[in-house]
Every structure is written in C-alpha cells, then in structure tokens.
Amino acid sequence: MQKQVTIIGSGIVGAVTAYYLSADPDLNVTIYDEGIGQATKNSAGIISPWLSKRRNQRWYQLAKAGAALYPEIVADTQMGYSVYQQAGTIVTREDPADLEALYQLALQRRADAPQMGTIEKLTAAEVADRIPLLTRAQPGVFVSGGARVDGDKFAHNLLKYAEKRNLVRHKGKVTLNEHGQLMTPHGQQNYDTLILAVGAWLKPLLLPMRMVAKVRPQKGQLIEFQLPETWADDVPVLMPEGERDFIPFTRSKLVVGATHENDQGYDLQVSPLVEEDLFASGQKLDANLTMDQISQVKVGTRAYTPDFSPFFGPIPDNPHILVASGLGSSGLTTGPMIGKLLADYVQTGHHDWNQYQLPVETYLEEAD
Ligand SMILES: Cc1cc2nc3c(=O)[nH]c(=O)nc-3n(C[C@H](O)[C@H](O)[C@H](O)COP(=O)(O)OP(=O)(O)OC[C@H]3O[C@@H](n4cnc5c(N)ncnc54)[C@H](O)[C@@H]3O)c2cc1C
Structure with a gap:
C-alpha cells in the first residue's frame, strides 16, 4: 500500500x-x-557560503553540501540560467591585509570544497571590469563557483x-x-x-x-531594479564590505539587499524609509541608479533560532x-x-x- x-x-x-x-x-x-x-x-539568491566568518562547523557542512547540490538538481530538472547560474561571487575588502586573509581562507576552504572553482584576488579596477554597472569598486576575492538563484x-x-x-x-x-x-x-x-x-x-x-x-521571525526587505541597459549573463554577484549585497540577475534585473529587521515580527509592509536606505546603498556602488528604476520591493520573513x-x-x-x-x-x-x-x-x-x-x-x- x-x-x-x-x-x-x-x-x-x-x-x-x-x-x-x-x-x-x-x-x-x-x-x-x-x-x-x-x-x-523574497530572497536575494546568493549561494556562496565558503568565505563566511561563521565558526559554526555544522552550519558550514550543511551550507557547503547545499551549495554543491544545486548544479545536480538544476541539471536533472533542466532549469535554465534565469533560475540558477554560477556566475561567480566577489567579496570585497578595502584593507590589503584583510583582503589577503580572505584570499588565504578561500584557498584553504577550497581544499575540501572543489565546487568553489577558480579563486582570484582582484584589484578594484578588475572588480569594476567584471561588474560593469559599478561606478565605485573595491578590491576583492572572486570565487567562480558562487551562484545566484531565483528562489x-x-x-x-x-x-x-x-x-x-x-x-x-x-x-x-x-x-x-x-x-x-x-x-x-x-x-x-x-x-x-x-x-x-x-x-x-x-x-x-x-x-x-x-x-x-x-x-523567531525576522523581517527582510530588498529592492529590485529594472535597468535600461543589458549586461552579459555571467556578471558576478557582489558582496561588498559595509554595504548591501548587489546582485545583477540575467540582463537588466538588479537586486540590492537585504535588511535584517528583528523588531517587526511577521510584518510584511514595505517601509519607505527602508526602501530609501537600500536605494542609497545601491547608489554608492552604481551612482547612475534612480528611484524610478525600482520595479519591486520584496518583503519576506526569515526564521531564527537562538x-x-x-x-x-x-x-x-x-x-x-x-x-x-x-x-x-x-x-x-x-x-x-x-x-x-x-x-x-x-x-x-x-x-x-x-x-x-x-x-x-x-x-x-x-x-x-
Ligand atoms: C530578504 C531575504 C533575503 C534572503 N537572501 C538569501 C540569500 O541571498 N541566500 C540565502 O541562502 N538565503 C537567503 N535568505 C534566506 C532564505 O530565503 C530562507 O532561509 C529560506 O528561504 C527559508 O526556507 P523555508 O522553506 O524554511 O521557509 P519559507 O520559504 O518561508 O517557506 C515556508 C512556507 O510555509 C508556509 N506556511 C507557514 N505556515 C503554514 C500553515 N499553517 N499552513 C500552510 N502553509 C504554511 C508559508 O506560507 C511559506 O510559504 C533570504 C531571506 C530573505 C527574507
């Protein structure tokens, strides 16, 4: 039965x-x-756990295994690059010593995470070259196996x-x-x-x-831009130091986010102040962004344990x-x-x- x-x-x-x-x-x-x-x-869609500073080894094993499953599932179900793509991720650090430490961490982590792919230390100019939308860039570490997914x-x-x-x-x-x-x-x-x-x-x-x-619930908001220009399919995701993440999806969609609001319970209202704050964060990286290019504000509820x-x-x-x-x-x-x-x-x-x-x-x- x-x-x-x-x-x-x-x-x-x-x-x-x-x-x-x-x-x-x-x-x-x-x-x-x-x-x-x-x-x-309503998520941002970054799949790149390897450079996290979290010390929780159990979480890391789970995240590493989860990231490795995506290519298998995507191939089996024949999903296209508008759903999931390993376009790479760049994590930036202004301080050269911090950048070097991050690079060494990446090399060390790759020993048991081959899905990280190629690792490169990039100058600010090289970062700007990889992500043409940026009008201001910092040096960073590029991991080719990093991905973005439309959840x-x-x-x-x-x-x-x-x-x-x-x-x-x-x-x-x-x-x-x-x-x-x-x-x-x-x-x-x-x-x-x-x-x-x-x-x-x-x-x-x-x-x-x-x-x-x-x-406990945590409110998260992010903004989505629909931009007039188009870009290549393999522009990497940017995880900049001190700013919100910057995620160019296929062609003209750009996501900037997200917030971590611990005092809002299950609230799903868009808050204009937060929208402005997210916009300001995006504009620090791409000075050409305008408010009227925001096509959507998304709100979701995350679950946290102590x-x-x-x-x-x-x-x-x-x-x-x-x-x-x-x-x-x-x-x-x-x-x-x-x-x-x-x-x-x-x-x-x-x-x-x-x-x-x-x-x-x-x-x-x-x-x-
Ligand atoms: C703004 C934002 C950005 C994020 N960015 C990232 C990122 O870049 N990378 C990353 O790895 N993670 C990211 N996350 C985290 C990630 O999205 C979540 O941790 C993950 O999606 C949780 O999945 P889940 O299946 O546990 O829950 P959910 O996706 O929340 O699904 C739970 C479902 O249960 C349903 N449900 C609840 N109660 C009932 C009921 N009584 N009856 C019927 N249905 C019910 C709800 O309607 C909901 O659809 C982000 C999250 C947010 C909010």
Missing part, C-alpha cells in the same frame, strides 16, 4: 523534499501552502517537476490539534508522515501540541512528524541539503545528522 507523506510549506525545504520524494512510486505526496510571507520567494522560480520548477510524478498541491492554511491531527481546508487529513517545512511559522503551528519551537542554526528531523517521541526551521539568512544555501536529508529519512527511517546539527530537542521544548 502506498504511504501518505504530507508536507506543509512549499518554500525551498518543502519543494526540495517533494522533488526527492517524487522519485519514489510507493509514496503519495501532498503539499499545502498558505502562500504568505514566504522567505524563499521563487527554483521552488516553483521543482514543484511542477514533482507534480508530474506523485505530488498533489493544495493552497490553504493548515492547523494541528493537540494530538497532532492535521486540519486542512478540506477537513481532517490522515498521513503516515507529516513534514512541517513552515519556516518562521513553526512556533504557532506546533503550539496546540504543547510544544514550543525556539524560532544560536542561528537550522534544525530538522523528527520531533521527540513521534517519528511521524518531522520539522525543519531556523534557516535564517542562508536558507537558500542550506535548504537543498535539509530537503534531501528529510527525504532520505522518510525513505529509510534512519538518520545520522551529528555533522550537520545539534539534536532537534535543542530547539523544541514542552509548553508550560
């Missing part, structure tokens, strides 16, 4: 999990999504791919009762395995089960309910690996995730 796997949330985690599970003909997979505030849809299109394509196999999609909000029964817009639904890939909304969803997820680490897996004492949350500001990078590991667990019933995370219990506690 086929098993019923139900996924809640169709962001990067839900979509990648559905993609991997779609290869299994013994499963019926259903996904529900309420369709609000999704971080994946919205990536997740959408995976869901479409899985729908051709064993996935059924529904729109709508679900809730759980105290026994973990699933209430959907179509009434109560049974499941063999339930996967809660709900990002920043895990806490309210689990509360009726008297379980508190240690996750130690900034993602967590995933079965909840204590219930192997049938899995959770994944806390992906923070690098969830497009870690998300594919988390989705793959969850799918593996559904199929095998086993896991050995110590290299990637602390036990899930660390992030879940009983309600008073």
Whole structure:
C-alpha cells in the first residue's frame, strides 16, 4: 500500500523534499501552502557560503553540501540560467591585509570544497571590469563557483517537476490539534508522515501540541531594479564590505539587499524609509541608479533560532512528524541539503545528522 507523506510549506525545504520524494512510486505526496510571507520567494539568491566568518562547523557542512547540490538538481530538472547560474561571487575588502586573509581562507576552504572553482584576488579596477554597472569598486576575492538563484522560480520548477510524478498541491492554511491531527481546508487529513517545512511559522503551528519551537521571525526587505541597459549573463554577484549585497540577475534585473529587521515580527509592509536606505546603498556602488528604476520591493520573513542554526528531523517521541526551521539568512544555501536529508529519512527511517546539527530537542521544548 502506498504511504501518505504530507508536507506543509512549499518554500525551498518543502519543494526540495517533494522533488526527492517524487522519485519514489510507493509514496503519495501532498503539499499545502498558505502562500504568505514566504522567505524563499523574497530572497536575494546568493549561494556562496565558503568565505563566511561563521565558526559554526555544522552550519558550514550543511551550507557547503547545499551549495554543491544545486548544479545536480538544476541539471536533472533542466532549469535554465534565469533560475540558477554560477556566475561567480566577489567579496570585497578595502584593507590589503584583510583582503589577503580572505584570499588565504578561500584557498584553504577550497581544499575540501572543489565546487568553489577558480579563486582570484582582484584589484578594484578588475572588480569594476567584471561588474560593469559599478561606478565605485573595491578590491576583492572572486570565487567562480558562487551562484545566484531565483528562489521563487527554483521552488516553483521543482514543484511542477514533482507534480508530474506523485505530488498533489493544495493552497490553504493548515492547523494541528493537540494530538497532532492535521486540519486542512478540506477537513481532517490522515498521513503516515507529516513534514512541517513552515519556516518562521513553526512556533504557532506546533503550539496546540504543547510544544514550543525556539524560532523567531525576522523581517527582510530588498529592492529590485529594472535597468535600461543589458549586461552579459555571467556578471558576478557582489558582496561588498559595509554595504548591501548587489546582485545583477540575467540582463537588466538588479537586486540590492537585504535588511535584517528583528523588531517587526511577521510584518510584511514595505517601509519607505527602508526602501530609501537600500536605494542609497545601491547608489554608492552604481551612482547612475534612480528611484524610478525600482520595479519591486520584496518583503519576506526569515526564521531564527537562538544560536542561528537550522534544525530538522523528527520531533521527540513521534517519528511521524518531522520539522525543519531556523534557516535564517542562508536558507537558500542550506535548504537543498535539509530537503534531501528529510527525504532520505522518510525513505529509510534512519538518520545520522551529528555533522550537520545539534539534536532537534535543542530547539523544541514542552509548553508550560
Ligand atoms: C530578504 C531575504 C533575503 C534572503 N537572501 C538569501 C540569500 O541571498 N541566500 C540565502 O541562502 N538565503 C537567503 N535568505 C534566506 C532564505 O530565503 C530562507 O532561509 C529560506 O528561504 C527559508 O526556507 P523555508 O522553506 O524554511 O521557509 P519559507 O520559504 O518561508 O517557506 C515556508 C512556507 O510555509 C508556509 N506556511 C507557514 N505556515 C503554514 C500553515 N499553517 N499552513 C500552510 N502553509 C504554511 C508559508 O506560507 C511559506 O510559504 C533570504 C531571506 C530573505 C527574507
């Protein structure tokens, strides 16, 4: 008999999990999504974890593995360069000593991350040459394996791919009762395995089960420009020192962002002051940008844990309910690996995730 796997949330985690599970003909997979505030849809799209200063080794292993999965998934599903492209990333540093330290870190990290590709130390003029939009540049380190992804299109394509196999999609909000029964817009639904890939909304969803997820929401905004000029498809992403990230997408779309607003809860309003601040940051790099070229302001909600680490897996004492949350500001990078590991667990019933995370219990506690 086929098993019923139900996924809640169709962001990067839900979509990648559905993609991997779609290869299994013994499963019926259903996904529900309420369709609000999704971080994946509103993200900047930088995939380049290797030069991060974070000391968290578990996070790094997860992010490195996630970044390495993209080319495989993209090739398998035949997504084009408007969805994902390894155009390279440049991280800048003004101080020559800092630049050299960053370059050495890159060389060291590449020893066990061959997907980083070519590493080059660039002068300010060389950086400006690689990113013709810049009117002001700093020296930087170029990593050819760095990529940009359109999170919205990536997740959408995976869901479409899985729908051709064993996935059924529904729109709508679900809730759980105290026994973990699933209430959907179509009434109560049974499941063999339930996967809660709900990002920043895990806490309210689990509360009726008297379980508190240690996750808080963080608001993130970014601006998108539609520019009159076009540029080559392989212009790298810029992660400048002290300014917002600068992400030229294919041809004439430029993204500048993002903010990290910790005091706004689940608010999804665009704030004009923040828009101006993001614009000013973009203009410091490209003095020709104008406000009327802003085509969109995007707002999303990230999920954070107290130690900034993602967590995933079965909840204590219930192997049938899995959770994944806390992906923070690098969830497009870690998300594919988390989705793959969850799918593996559904199929095998086993896991050995110590290299990637602390036990899930660390992030879940009983309600008073
Ligand atoms: C502005 C911004 C910029 C970012 N830039 C980057 C970047 O450059 N690189 C990077 O690696 N990461 C980036 N991130 C982080 C990344 O986008 C997130 O960490 C990641 O997308 C989280 O994915 P998720 O699947 O866990 O959650 P989400 O994408 O938030 O998906 C959760 C889904 O669950 C649904 N849901 C919740 N509750 C319910 C319910 N009760 N019933 C039904 N559906 C429900 C929601 O509607 C939502 O669609 C950025 C995030 C933001 C906001």
